[in-house]
Amino acid sequence: MQRPVIGVIGNSYLINDQYPAHAAGTMNCEAVARVSGGLPLIVPSDPDHVTVDDLMATCDGFVFTGGRPNVHPEEYGEAETPAHGTFDRCRDRIALPLIRACVDAGLPILGICRGFQEVNVAMGGTLHPEIRDLEGRDNHRMPDGSLEEKFAMRHEVTFTEGGPFAKLMGRAKVMTNSLHGQGIKTAGDRIVVDGWAPDGTPEATYIKDAKGFTLSVQWHPEYQADKDAVSRPLFAAFGDAARAYRAER
Numbered sequence: 148m149q150r151p152v153i154g155v156i157g158n159s160y161l162i163n164d165q166y167p168a169h170a171a172g173t174m175n176c177e178a179v180a181r182v183s184g185g186l187p188l189i190v191p192s193d194p195d196h197v198t199v200d201d202l203m204a205t206c207d208g209f210v211f212t213g214g215r216p217n218v219h220p221e222e223y224g225e226a227e228t229p230a231h232g233t234f235d236r237c238r239d240r241i242a243l244p245l246i247r248a249c250v251d252a253g254l255p256i257l258g259i260c261r262g263f264q265e266v267n268v269a270m271g272g273t274l275h276p277e278i279r280d281l282e283g284r285d286n287h288r289m290p291d292g293s294l295e296e297k298f299a300m301r302h303e304v305t306f307t308e309g310g311p312f313a314k315l316m317g318r319a320k321v322m323t324n325s326l327h328g329q330g331i332k333t334a335g336d337r338i339v340v341d342g343w344a345p346d347g348t349p350e351a352t353y354i355k356d357a358k359g360f361t362l363s364v365q366w367h368p369e370y371q372a373d374k375d376a377v378s379r380p381l382f383a384a385f386g387d388a389a390r391a392y393r394a395e396r
């Protein structure tokens with residue numbers, strides 16, 4: 148069977164501060180190709196170029212990747228403030244309806260960092276603009292330094308005993324990296340938080356009663372996914388779900 152086609156939801160960049168480009172991190176495509184066994188297809192996140200129907204007809208799964216710009220707070224009914232940072236309204240306009248359509252259709256999705264936050268907002272949840280400013284919460288932002296230092300293990304994540312993440316990982320606690328400023332404030336409809344950082348920040352979710360794969364994580368499993376004992380089962384299970392979806396349709 149042909150490999151499942153995995154839409155890798157991209158971000159907008161200005162190369163050399165001048166040349167507009169749609170791109171997705173190489174690590175995401177490597178994880179999809181090497182660990183999920185899928186064909187990575189980078190998606191330009193702009194409703195002028197792609198539609199939800201086009202994408203669903205083409206792809207057997209989607210990775211909603213990380214990205215610096217935050218989901219616009221209007222998407223969850225809050226007014227914009229300086230704390231909300233920068234936005235990518237084009238990605239919001241594709242990613243949020245695409246997530247809802249995939250959940251309805253049972254098409255597998257994997258949310259990563261910004262993608263994890265998008266899944267929550269798409270289902271009606273809200274976000275804190277800056278979790279390190281909250282009482283008792285830690286700084287989860289990306290550290291300075293080399294790529295190795297940025298993606299180094301930073302904190303434990305504890306999963307619900309017997310939940311899908313604990314079953315997938317074969318253990319209730321794992322170590323993860325951490326490269327985000329925002330976090331889930333209220334969980335959306337059917338969003339089940341299944342893993343937490345030591346400060347209580349939600350780190351792993353799934354969508355209750357969804358027909359397809361819906362696991363999402365606040366950390367970045369795409370970093371060295373083929374070598375990492377936490378990333379590997381996640382991308383492998385996502386690939387299995389996309390293969391099953393492709394075989395069925």
Ligand SMILES: N[C@@H](CCC(=O)NCCCC(=O)O)C(=O)O
Nearest residue numbers: 213214215216260261327328329
């Ligand atoms: N904007 C959100 C999400 C953070 C996130 O996805 N970080 C990864 C950035 C990787 C990149 O620059 O491509 C937040 O800060 O919470």
